[in-house]
Amino acid sequence: MANNKIVKSKESNILFNKLGKEFAAIYNPEFIFPGYELVPLAPIIKAPIKGLKAVVMDMDGTTTTTEELCTHSLEIMVRKITGRLSSSQWTGLDHEKDYPNIIGNSTTKHVEYLIKKYGSGIVKEELANSYIYAALWTLLIGQDDSRKAEVRTNMINLGLKDVLTEKKYLALQNISQVSSKELNSLFKALRSKYSTLFKGVTFNDLVKASIDIYYQKYHEILFQIDKGESKKLAAQFLGDKNKHLIEPMTGVPVFLALIKGLLGADVKFVINELINSFYDNPAAISGSELKRIEKSIIKLSLNFEKKPAKVAVVTSSIHYEANIVLKEVFKVIHEEIEKWNLPAERKTKLLEHFSDHNRFYNAFITASDSNEIRLKPHRDLYSIALHQLAIPKNDFNQVIGLEDSESGTIAIRAAGVGLCVAVPFIKTTGHNFEAAAYVANKGLSEIILKHNCFLK
Ligand SMILES: [Mg+2]
DSSP states (O other), rough: TTTTTOOOHHHHHHHHHHSSSSSEEOOEEEESSEEEEEEEOOOOSSOOBBBEEEEEEEETTTTTTTTTHHHHHHHHHHHHHHTTSTTTOOOOOTTTHHHHHHSOOOOOHHHHHHHHHHHGGGGHHHHHHHHHHHHHHEEEEEEEOHHHHHHHHHHHHTTTTGGGOOHHHHHHHEEEEEEOHHHHHHHHHHHHHHHHOOOSSSHHHHHHHHHHHHHHHHHHHHHHTTTTTTHHHHHHHHHHTTTSSSOTTHHHHHHHHHTTTGGGGGGGGGHHHHHHHHHHHHSSHHHHHHHHHHHHHHHHHHHHHHHHEEEEOSSSSOOHHHHHHHHHHHHHHHHHHHSSSHHHHHHHHHHTTTTTTTHOSSEEEGGGGGGGGGTTTTTTTHHHHHTTTTTOGGGGGGGGEESSSHHHHHHHHHHOOOOOEEEETTTTTSSSSOOSSEEEETTHHHHHHGGGGGGG
């Protein structure tokens, strides 16, 4: 039977049982055959491990605070297609009910959920106009070629093919930097002619169009950040230009420096960074307890100095997005390290390591390495990461996977990593983390202070 590639369901049960004891049902986007797939999960690892070879970790919500910008852009998309732009017309997405369904999966799955829930409120003309604007922006101002290609295909399928040969459009296409003023006047000139031709009616059409509207909003924000307008955006979104729109999640800078073996015995100078985010009342910790903590962290840090772990960032965002996000996050990490009270030589070394995310990570895997239909909770991105890190399958039990969402934790286990740790943040605490071996509600400092990075 082992050589039979086609088996009947009875035999397939036998093969299935050999694959493992636990499986995840992964539901595909509507246009995919089959509707769902059952994938085996690596057995959960609870016991301390003998060594840590690698950490594979998610970006949005685990490494960075970007998830807020994604959910904001999804909400704007719903507002645009339903014509309910102000909060008096619609209060917005429901944190409890909506957030578990729009964080951590592929954009297609997030948008499918929103169209099922809010699609009955769609106003055809608003949808058509929003779509035309988003498509023009993506083609004329957007920076990602694969997005442009998808938008062109969608325009043809949605009845807007002739926009692509309009003289006014072609004239702007030859300009290297189209201004928003030029874009707006083109949009005004074309919308009345084309909004009636827009023929998005089926569920899949609505999803495709809404995905393009979402991406346009999100990429517009990233485009501004990339142009160095973070402070202006922070003032607009957070009401304070000195706050960071995109930051590392708490504990990320120390955690990354620690496991890469960059801190050595000098970890004692940054212990407070961890203690303050883990203990509710750090002032109440006794002197002897502090000594014990310091001793054990120094031991852990020296261990990593001798045997650094490899680190991969693994995200369902496309490369264009992830590159801007990580560039911004590493800039903020730099600012944080500048404030650490470290010996000068150590600080210089750290700053150099954190000067470029492309150099820092041993692997940087994005949706662009796979395909929208194979993103988390499918294992592919994590499998690619483990392969790029050159971790043999036998050593997967010395890898930690970190995720803030349900589908991310499933992807880690599906890729063969049993030591899967959920690090939820405020918007994902409602997720189901049955797939995780541990849930570290206090994040990365908990993994270090409470679990000693799961090392013996
Ligand atoms: Mg995430």
